[in-house]
Amino acid sequence: MKVGIIGGTKGLGKTLAILLKKEGYDVTITGRDTSVGLTVSEKLGVSYSNDNKKTANVNDIVIVSVPIATTSAVIKEIANSMKKGSLLLDVTSVKEGPSNLMNELLDDDVEFIPTHPVFGPRTTNLNGQVIVLTPIKKGKWYPKVIDFLKKHKMRIIEASPSEHDKMMSIVQILTHFSYISTASAIKKLGISIKDTRKFASPIYGLMVDMISRIVSQNPILTYSIQLENENGENVRETFTESVLELKDVLTNQDEEKFVKIAIEATKNLDDIQAALGRSDKAIESLNHEISSLKNAVGKEIALKHIYSEEVHIGILTDLDPEFVTLNTKKGEKNLKIANIKILDEENLKEWKLINKEIKTQSISCVFPNSCNEAIIAQAISKLDEITDVKITDIYHGPQVANDKISITFEIDAFDVSAFENVETFLKGFGGIIR
Amino acid sequence: MKVGIIGGTKGLGKTLAILLKKEGYDVTITGRDTSVGLTVSEKLGVSYSNDNKKTANVNDIVIVSVPIATTSAVIKEIANSMKKGSLLLDVTSVKEGPSNLMNELLDDDVEFIPTHPVFGPRTTNLNGQVIVLTPIKKGKWYPKVIDFLKKHKMRIIEASPSEHDKMMSIVQILTHFSYISTASAIKKLGISIKDTRKFASPIYGLMVDMISRIVSQNPILTYSIQLENENGENVRETFTESVLELKDVLTNQDEEKFVKIAIEATKNLDDIQAALGRSDKAIESLNHEISSLKNAVGKEIALKHIYSEEVHIGILTDLDPEFVTLNTKKGEKNLKIANIKILDEENLKEWKLINKEIKTQSISCVFPNSCNEAIIAQAISKLDEITDVKITDIYHGPQVANDKISITFEIDAFDVSAFENVETFLKGFGGIIR
Numbered sequence: 001m002k003v004g005i006i007g008g009t010k011g012l013g014k015t016l017a018i019l020l021k022k023e024g025y026d027v028t029i030t031g032r033d034t035s036v037g038l039t040v041s042e043k044l045g046v047s048y049s050n051d052n053k054k055t056a057n058v059n060d061i062v063i064v065s066v067p068i069a070t071t072s073a074v075i076k077e078i079a080n081s082m083k084k085g086s087l088l089l090d091v092t093s094v095k096e097g098p099s100n101l102m103n104e105l106l107d108d109d110v111e112f113i114p115t116h117p118v119f120g121p122r123t124t125n126l127n128g129q130v131i132v133l134t135p136i137k138k139g140k141w142y143p144k145v146i147d148f149l150k151k152h153k154m155r156i157i158e159a160s161p162s163e164h165d166k167m168m169s170i171v172q173i174l175t176h177f178s179y180i181s182t183a184s185a186i187k188k189l190g191i192s193i194k195d196t197r198k199f200a201s202p203i204y205g206l207m208v209d210m211i212s213r214i215v216s217q218n219p220i221l222t223y224s225i226q227l228e229n230e231n232g233e234n235v236r237e238t239f240t241e242s243v244l245e246l247k248d249v250l251t252n253q254d255e256e257k258f259v260k261i262a263i264e265a266t267k268n269l270d271d272i273q274a275a276l277g278r279s280d281k282a283i284e285s286l287n288h289e290i291s292s293l294k295n296a297v298g299k300e301i302a303l304k305h306i307y308s309e310e311v312h313i314g315i316l317t318d319l320d321p322e323f324v325t326l327n328t329k330k331g332e333k334n335l336k337i338a339n340i341k342i343l344d345e346e347n348l349k350e351w352k353l354i355n356k357e358i359k360t361q362s363i364s365c366v367f368p369n370s371c372n373e374a375i376i377a378q379a380i381s382k383l384d385e386i387t388d389v390k391i392t393d394i395y396h397g398p399q400v401a402n403d404k405i406s407i408t409f410e411i412d413a414f415d416v417s418a419f420e421n422v423e424t425f426l427k428g429f430g431g432i433i434r
Numbered sequence: 435m436k437v438g439i440i441g442g443t444k445g446l447g448k449t450l451a452i453l454l455k456k457e458g459y460d461v462t463i464t465g466r467d468t469s470v471g472l473t474v475s476e477k478l479g480v481s482y483s484n485d486n487k488k489t490a491n492v493n494d495i496v497i498v499s500v501p502i503a504t505t506s507a508v509i510k511e512i513a514n515s516m517k518k519g520s521l522l523l524d525v526t527s528v529k530e531g532p533s534n535l536m537n538e539l540l541d542d543d544v545e546f547i548p549t550h551p552v553f554g555p556r557t558t559n560l561n562g563q564v565i566v567l568t569p570i571k572k573g574k575w576y577p578k579v580i581d582f583l584k585k586h587k588m589r590i591i592e593a594s595p596s597e598h599d600k601m602m603s604i605v606q607i608l609t610h611f612s613y614i615s616t617a618s619a620i621k622k623l624g625i626s627i628k629d630t631r632k633f634a635s636p637i638y639g640l641m642v643d644m645i646s647r648i649v650s651q652n653p654i655l656t657y658s659i660q661l662e663n664e665n666g667e668n669v670r671e672t673f674t675e676s677v678l679e680l681k682d683v684l685t686n687q688d689e690e691k692f693v694k695i696a697i698e699a700t701k702n703l704d705d706i707q708a709a710l711g712r713s714d715k716a717i718e719s720l721n722h723e724i725s726s727l728k729n730a731v732g733k734e735i736a737l738k739h740i741y742s743e744e745v746h747i748g749i750l751t752d753l754d755p756e757f758v759t760l761n762t763k764k765g766e767k768n769l770k771i772a773n774i775k776i777l778d779e780e781n782l783k784e785w786k787l788i789n790k791e792i793k794t795q796s797i798s799c800v801f802p803n804s805c806n807e808a809i810i811a812q813a814i815s816k817l818d819e820i821t822d823v824k825i826t827d828i829y830h831g832p833q834v835a836n837d838k839i840s841i842t843f844e845i846d847a848f849d850v851s852a853f854e855n856v857e858t859f860l861k862g863f864g865g866i867i868r
Contacts, residue, residue, distance in 0.1 A: 118633065119635055132633055159633070164633065166625065167629060167630050167632075167634075168633065170627075174616060178612055178677075180680060181673065181676045182609075183700070183702070184679070184695050184698070185612075185676040186608065186699070186702060187698055187702040188672050188675070188676060189672055193704045194704040196605050197704070198564075198601075199566055199591055199598065199601040200552055200605045201552050201563070203647065204605050206644065209713040210640065212700075213710060215696060215703060216700045216703070216709075219692065219696035220689070220693060223689050223692045233684075233685070235619070236680075236681050237681075239615065239619040240681050242615045242616075242619040242622060243677050244674065247611075247670050251667070255657050258657045258660075259654060261614065261618050262653035264621055265617035265621050267621075269627050269645070269649065269650070270626075270628040270631070270646075271756075273772065274756065274770060274772035275646035275650075276643075276772075277770065277772030277773040278643050278720060278772045279643040280740060281723070281772075282643075282717070282720060285719035286712060286715065286716060306714060322705075336708065336711065337708075338708035338712045338715075339708070341715060341718075367863060368802075374862075375858070375859060375863070379813060379863075424809070427804065428805060428810055429801060429809070429813075429865070430864070
C-alpha cells in the first residue's frame with residue numbers, strides 16, 4: 001500500500017510517516033525544501049518528492065499535513081491529480097473549510113475523510129488519544145481507516161464539520177485566546193510568575209502550568225486556528241463582552257449582578273464535584289511524588305525521564321524544589337523533577353526485563369520427601385531480583401537419603417547475587433544444597 | 435491559654451476553633467446569630483459569646499475570621515477592647531487594609547499579626563499548606579506563632595502587606611476574573627461543556643476542571659476579594675486592555691503582532707519545560723487510574739473516598755466514564771470515579787491495620803536442625819494477609835527426632851484463612867506441623 005504525505009518532513013506529518021513506515025506502508029513524503037526533504041526521508045527510510053501533484057497521482061492514500069493556512073491551497077493543487085479509487089485525508093484543526101473544499105473539488109471516484117487528531121506533536125503513543133472524523137460521505141476506505149485507528153486504540157469521535165468547529169471554538173479558540181490574554185496581562189503588570197507561585201496553593205501552580213502549556217505553543221499555529229475557525233470572531237467578541245461586563249459590574253460595585261453572573265456560569269459547567277475531585281487528585285499525585293522523593297533521600301531509586309523514557313538508577317543524594325541529584329554507576333546526574341517519574345517496583349521490573357541481561361543458574365537442593373516442589377519454586381520466584389524459576393529435575397535415588405528428594409531449579413535473575421540469596425533461603429528451611 | 439475567634443461559627447473560623455480546641459486551648463467563638471452560635475459551640479465543645487468587645491477583652495489571643503467586607507469594621511469595633519499583652523490576628527485574603535488599620539488603632543502593648551492562610555475551607559490537613567504573614571512589627575508573640583505553624587508543617591511566607599496584595603492580584607484577582615469571564619462567555623455561546631470534553635484531550639479536561647474550581651467558589655467571597663485588593667481595578671483594566679489588543683490584532687489579521695505578543699507573554703512565564711512536565715504527569719496519573727480500574731474489572735479492589743476517607747472493598751463489577759460499581763459485603767455500591775482513589779497494597783495494609791481485627795494463632799512446625807528460624811519467620815511474614823510473625827519457642831527434645839527441631843511461630847493475620855496458607859507453605863518445604 002502506497003501512502004503519500006504532503007508535508008511529511010516535520011510535525012505531525014513526520015510522526016505519521018514514521019508510524020506508517022513501521023506498519024509496512026510504502027511511504028513518500030513531500031516538502032518544499034528539497035535538501036530538508038532528502039535528509040529527513042533518508043533518516044526515516046522513506047521516499048521523498050518535491051512534486052505534490054505527482055505524489056497525489058501515484059499513491060493509494062494521500063494525507064495532507066501542512067499548516068492550516070496552506071491546507072486549502074494544497075487541496076486545490078492536488079484535487080485533480082488524485083488517482084481513481086484513492087483516499088485523501090487531511091489532519092487540520094478546522095474542519096468546515098477543508099471538508100467542503102474536498103467535497104466540492106474531488107471526483108466521485110476519489111474518497112476523502114477529513115480528520116482532526118486532537119493531540120500535540122510531542123505525543124508518541126496513539127493509545128487513548130482523540131481523533132475527530134468529519135465524513136460528509138463514507139466509501140470503501142472508511143471502515144479500513146476506522147479499523148486502523150481502533151487497532152491503535154484511539155478514541156474516535158464522529159461529527160459533522162460544523163459541529164467539530166463549534167466544539168473547537170471553545171476547546172481551542174476561547175481557551176487559547178483567554179490564556180494568551182492572561183499571560184500578556186501578567187507581562188504588562190510586570191509581576192514575576194515564579195514569585196507568585198511561592199504565595200499560592202499547588203492548585204494555582206497547576207493552573208499556571210496549564211496557561212504556560214497553551215501560551216508556549218507554536219504561535220503561528222495558534223494564530224491560524226484563531227483565524228481559520230469560522231466561529232473565531234464570534235467567540236472572541238462574546239468573550240470580550242463578558243470581560244467588559246464583569247469589569248463594569250465590579251467598577252459599579254454591583255455585588256448582586258456579580259453573584260448572578262458567577263452562579264449562571266457555574267450552572268452551565270458540568271459536574272463541579274467531579275471537577276474538584278479530579279483536580280484534587282491531580283495535585284495529590286504531584287504532592288505524593290515530592291514526598292516520595294523526600295523519603296528516598298539516601299536510598300536507591302529508579303527515575304524515568306517522561307519524554308526520553310531513559311531510566312536512571314542510583315542513590316538519591318540531594319533534592320531541591322527543581323532538581324534531584326542521583327549518584328549512578330555512570331556518575332552524578334542532575335534531573336529535573338518536573339520531567340521524571342519514580343518507577344515503582346512493578347515498572348522497574350518491567351524495565352529491567354527489557355534492558356538488563358538475565359543470568360541463569362541451576363540450583364539443586366535436597367528436601368524431605370513430603371515437600372511440594374511447586375510451593376518451593378513459587379517462594380523462590382518471589383525473592384528479590386528473581387525473574388523466573390523452572391523445576392528441571394526431581395531425583396529419588398542412591399545419591400540422596402531414602403526419605404529425601406533432590407529438586408533442581410533453573411533460576412533466572414537480574415544479578416548473580418540473587419543466586420546466593422536463593423541458597424541461603426533454601427538452607428534456612430533445612431534444605432541441603434548439592 | 436484563652437483564644438477568642440470572632441466569626442468562629444463557620445468557614446475557616448470554625449476550622450480553627452476545632453483545631454485549637456483539640457490542641458488544648460480554651461476557645462470562645464462569636465457570631466451574630468445567637469442560636470447558630472449556641473448550636474455550633476455546643477457541638478464543638480467550646481464557649482460562645484455574641485459580644486465581640488467582651489471577647490476581645492478577656493482572651494489572650496483574638497482571631498478575626500469574618501468576611502473580608504466586614505473585617506475592617508470588626509477591627510475598629512474591638513481594637514480598644516483588646517487587653518494588654520494580648521495578640522490580634524486576622525485571616526483575610528487582602529493584607530494592606532487590615533494591616534494598616536491594626537497598626538493605626540491598636541495600643542502599643544497589643545501585638546498584631548496579619549495573616550492569609552492560602553487554602554480553601556475544604557482543607558482538613560495543614561501539612562504543606564501555605565500561610566502568608568505580613569508583620570509590620572514583631573513582638574513576643576511572633577516566634578510563638580511561627581512555632582505553632584511549623585509544628586503543623588505549614589509553608590510560612592513572610593512578606594510586606596503590599597507585596598502580598600501585589601502577588602494576590604495575579605494569584606486571585608486575575609485568575610478569578612479571567613476564569614469567570616471565560617465561563618460566562620461559554621454560557622453566552624450556549625455550548626455544552628460536557629460535549630466539548632468528548633472532542634478534546636485530557637489536558638483540556640483538566641483545564642476545564644480548573645476553571646470549574648475557581649468559578650464555583652463562593653461568589654460573595656470572590657466578589658470581596660476583587661474589590662478589597664487595592665490592585666484589583668488596575669489588574670482588571672490591564673487584562674481588559676490585553677483582551678482588546680489581542681482581539682484587534684486578530685481582526686486585523688496582524689500575524690506578526692500576534693506572534694510577538696505570544697512570544698513575549700511566554701518569555702515572562704517561568705520554566706515552560708517544567709510546566710509541561712508537571713501537567714503531563716498530572717494527566718498521566720489520572721489516565722493511569724482509569725486504566726487500573728479497567729484492568730480491575732471482575733477483580734477485588736479497595737477504593738478510598740478522597741473526602742470522607744471511607745474505604746470500600748469489593749469486586750469491581752462495572753465501570754462507566756463517571757462511576758464504578760463495586761460488589762461489597764454490604765451490597766452493591768456506585769462510586770463516582772472523580773471522588774475515589776485506588777488503594778495500593780501498602781495503603782490497603784495500613785488501612786486494614788487500623789480498621790480490621792487482627793487474629794492470632796500459634797503454629798509449631800518441625801524442621802531439620804540445620805534450618806534458620808529467622809529466615810522461615812521472614813518468609814511467613816511475606817505471605818498474604820499476614821501482619822506479624824514472632825518466634826515464641828524452639829524445642830530440641832524427646833518429642834522430635836534427634837536431627838530435628840520444633841519451632842513455634844505466633845502469627846498475626848487479618849483473616850484466619852491465612853493460617854491454613856502458612857501451614858501449606860511450611861509443609862511445602864517438608865516441614866511437619868505438630
